[in-house]
Amino acid sequence: MSLAIPDRGWYRAPAGAEKLWIGLALIWCFVMSLMMPFWHFRGKQNSRGEAYAVQPAAFMARTEKFVAANKVGERDGMPIVEPAPGGEAYLAARMWSWYPILKLRQGETYRLHLSALDLNHGFSLQPLNMNFQVLPGYDHVLTLTPTSKGEFTIVCNEFCGIGHDKMIGKILVE
Amino acid sequence: MSYAATLPAPGAPDFQGAVARRCDTTGLSVCLTAERFIKFNAVAAVVFLLLGGIAAILLALTRWQAVHLLRVDWFYRILTFHGLNMLIFWILFFEVAVLYFACTVPLKSRLFSPKVAWLSFAMMLSGAVMVNVVILQGKADVLMTSYLPLLAHPLFYLGIILVAVGTLIGVFNFFATLYVAKRDRTYEGSIPLVTFGALAAAIIAVVTLLHGAIVMIPTFTYSMGWTAQPDPMWYRMIWWGLGHQSQQVNVCAMVAIWYLIANLSTGAKPVNETVCRGAFVLYILFINLASAHHLLVDPGVGATWKIWNTSYAMYLAVLASMIHGFTVPASVEVAMREKGHVKGLFGWVMSAPWRNPAFAGFVLSVLIFGFIGGITGVTLGTQQINIIAHNTLRITGHFHATVVGGTTLAFMAVTYYVIPLIFRRDFIWRGAARLQPWLFGGGILLVSLGMSFAGSLGVPRRDYDIEPAGIFGPAAHLFLGVMGVGAILAVIGLLLFVLLCVGTILFGESNAGRPMADWGTAQAQVGSRAGSLADDHWAMKGTIALTAVFLAAFAVYYFANWKALADVWPVR
Numbered sequence: 001m002s003l004a005i006p007d008r009g010w011y012r013a014p015a016g017a018e019k020l021w022i023g024l025a026l027i028w029c030f031v032m033s034l035m036m037p038f039w040h041f042r043g044k045q046n047s048r049g050e051a052y053a054v055q056p057a058a059f060m061a062r063t064e065k066f067v068a069a070n071k072v073g074e075r076d077g078m079p080i081v082e083p084a085p086g087g088e089a090y091l092a093a094r095m096w097s098w099y100p101i102l103k104l105r106q107g108e109t110y111r112l113h114l115s116a117l118d119l120n121h122g123f124s125l126q127p128l129n130m131n132f133q134v135l136p137g138y139d140h141v142l143t144l145t146p147t148s149k150g151e152f153t154i155v156c157n158e159f160c161g162i163g164h165d166k167m168i169g170k171i172l173v174e
Numbered sequence: 175m176s177y178a179a180t181l182p183a184p185g186a187p188d189f190q191g192a193v194a195r196r197c198d199t200t201g202l203s204v205c206l207t208a209e210r211f212i213k214f215n216a217v218a219a220v221v222f223l224l225l226g227g228i229a230a231i232l233l234a235l236t237r238w239q240a241v242h243l244l245r246v247d248w249f250y251r252i253l254t255f256h257g258l259n260m261l262i263f264w265i266l267f268f269e270v271a272v273l274y275f276a277c278t279v280p281l282k283s284r285l286f287s288p289k290v291a292w293l294s295f296a297m298m299l300s301g302a303v304m305v306n307v308v309i310l311q312g313k314a315d316v317l318m319t320s321y322l323p324l325l326a327h328p329l330f331y332l333g334i335i336l337v338a339v340g341t342l343i344g345v346f347n348f349f350a351t352l353y354v355a356k357r358d359r360t361y362e363g364s365i366p367l368v369t370f371g372a373l374a375a376a377i378i379a380v381v382t383l384l385h386g387a388i389v390m391i392p393t394f395t396y397s398m399g400w401t402a403q404p405d406p407m408w409y410r411m412i413w414w415g416l417g418h419q420s421q422q423v424n425v426c427a428m429v430a431i432w433y434l435i436a437n438l439s440t441g442a443k444p445v446n447e448t449v450c451r452g453a454f455v456l457y458i459l460f461i462n463l464a465s466a467h468h469l470l471v472d473p474g475v476g477a478t479w480k481i482w483n484t485s486y487a488m489y490l491a492v493l494a495s496m497i498h499g500f501t502v503p504a505s506v507e508v509a510m511r512e513k514g515h516v517k518g519l520f521g522w523v524m525s526a527p528w529r530n531p532a533f534a535g536f537v538l539s540v541l542i543f544g545f546i547g548g549i550t551g552v553t554l555g556t557q558q559i560n561i562i563a564h565n566t567l568r569i570t571g572h573f574h575a576t577v578v579g580g581t582t583l584a585f586m587a588v589t590y591y592v593i594p595l596i597f598r599r600d601f602i603w604r605g606a607a608r609l610q611p612w613l614f615g616g617g618i619l620l621v622s623l624g625m626s627f628a629g630s631l632g633v634p635r636r637d638y639d640i641e642p643a644g645i646f647g648p649a650a651h652l653f654l655g656v657m658g659v660g661a662i663l664a665v666i667g668l669l670l671f672v673l674l675c676v677g678t679i680l681f682g683e684s685n686a687g688r689p690m691a692d693w694g695t696a697q698a699q700v701g702s703r704a705g706s707l708a709d710d711h712w713a714m715k716g717t718i719a720l721t722a723v724f725l726a727a728f729a730v731y732y733f734a735n736w737k738a739l740a741d742v743w744p745v746r
């Protein structure tokens with residue numbers, strides 16, 4: 001019994017069904033292990049964690065420069081900014097907004113720079129349900145290719161204080 | 175069991191001055207010092223479980239959008255409170271009780287030191303009270319993870335440090351007891367499997383709690399203004415060395431309890447000791463970098479680091495859980511078949527002691543932990559799949575299946591033996607007790623499923639209100655409602671559990687001098703013979719079928735998630 005001292009000589013190799021199950025489980029673990037490097041090279045959705053050190057103030061300055069150079073409109077006081085196809089885009093996360101609104105083109109690839117100006121934030125692109133962590137001090141670069149059109153909503157999904165649930169952003173894809 | 179003859183007379187002084195008693199049910203000898211601290215820690219654990227449960231219902235009734243009970247500031251405050259009371263205090267206090275049991279009773283040993291046990295208990299309790307007071311005063315609305323640069327009152331961090339160090343001291347008492355038992359030869363040969371599982375839990379706990387010290391001490395000194403702010407990414411990495419690995423402590427303790435209840439209720443013994451012990455060793459060796467699961471979509475750690483730490487550290491630990499997932503039901507099945515319950519594939523299931531709440535809770539714990547918690551955990555913790563899961567309610571759905579449906583339910587189940595055997599009182603309201611695991615387990619199953627489906631629709635975790643986003647439709651609201659209904663059931667189950675425990679300790683009939691009132695144990699049929707299947711390595715046919723279904727479900731869920739991932743925008 002599990003509470004009693006086992007008899008001497010309890011060491012035995014697994015046999016029968018137990019041995020078969022260990023073998024199957026091990027193979028399954030290998031399959032799952034190999035899926036990740038496979039997807040890294042052959043799949044299209046990966047999180048490489050490409051990031052550069054950046055001070056919040058410096059990141060905000062870059063974002064302002066990006067907005068000034070590429071602004072194409074405004075919605076409720078929030079600038080709508082259209083980066084050059086294939087170019088760099090900046091998105092600053094702060095309590096409690098995503099700045100600015102981005103306007104992207106379907107099928108083009110962008111380098112999207114994400115960083116936080118104050119606390120941790122969560123970049124959660126809906127209704128696609130794509131999620132990335134945003135930290136202060138880190139310029140997190142996503143090389144992103146929108147493949148569907150429409151208005152997409154960024155929900156913050158890392159707790160960032162009392163207004164967390166109202167921290168909503170937009171990405172427009174044409 | 176061969177050592178009954180070596181036991182001292184009941185009540186006689188023993189073990190170098192410490193006093194032991196002989197259990198009237200099992201015949202095991204119980205160190206009275208250990209018994210006292212098992213009682214203290216178990217009672218404290220149940221108090222924190224109650225606090226966390228009250229918080230749980232407030233949270234669920236807030237996230238259920240149709241009810242939306244709390245104000246926003248109190249929502250995050252209670253969320254912080256819930257996480258710490260449930261995941262840290264309830265679990266740690268109970269685990270210390272499990273450790274004290276596992277190092278004394280099965281080894282016929284005394285507890286190493288009552289003074290050390292007092293110190294551990296006092297530090298843990300004062301730390302936990304400190305944390306709770308600071309949270310309820312509104313000075314630590316930082317959630318359980320307290321990610322920097324969010325900053326709480328210094329006493330919040332100090333309280334957590336006290337709890338962690340107090341637990342470490344308790345773990346030290348466990349190791350010292352093992353040493354003393356070995357030195358004094360209170361037993362011959364290898365330690366029993368339950369003690370071995372507890373030892374694995376204790377080893378992982380040391381690694382875990384050291385991570386806690388490494389991350390919490392500089393955060394505490396920063397909160398006092400003495401040192402600079404630690405890097406937020408560094409904080410996340412080390413904090414999850416605490417946060418995730420502590421869950422592996424829970425897994426070890428839970429699996430040890432599975433083996434214990436299987437044994438107490440059906441007489442099951444490991445089909446192969448080597449395999450069971452080997453699986454515990456896998457936990458110790460391959461769990462240590464599991465904090466990676468929380469950083470899979472983080473900046474600053476690269477794909478190589480993420481993939482390596484996910485699969486190296488994780489999948490051999492997954493292997494360990496899959497092994498226990500076979501050996502635990504197999505041991506029950508073999509025991510039942512040896513008792514003569516041999517009809518078909520699942521005749522042994524039908525004649526199992528379902529009226530025993532410990533047995534029912536244990537089976538539900540195995541099923542919820544394995545089928546829901548395990549499968550979702552491995553899938554969501556896959557490096558790329560995490561993109562479509564990170565910080566959504568899918569994560570919360572996963573760990574309510576592991577920590578609550580698995581660990582907490584197993585702890586509740588074993589309590590149906592702890593109170594009669596350690597507090598020596600028979601349970602009151604035995605009919606209600608038989609219902610309790612089903613109520614709690616069923617409720618948690620709904621909570622977990624509701625959260626998981628809402629999360630698949632993008633609903634974030636730790637979010638006060640999903641309406642401002644303006645994008646979540648009727649389906650998301652429905653699943654949050656399912657979670658709410660499940661939470662009501664689970665909390666009723668929890669309150670019933672607390673009531674049963676408190677009522678029994680206060681008013682239960684004493685069973686000193688006689689065996690505990692039997693909850694129901696598997697009975698042997700006429701003509702059956704224990705050990706008759708010892709050499710039949712294919713006897714567990716029902717288990718083979720169950721695990722085949724499990725593996726198929728696992729593969730379907732896993733590859734369905736790769737398909738879902740392939741449908742979102744390309745990103746690298």
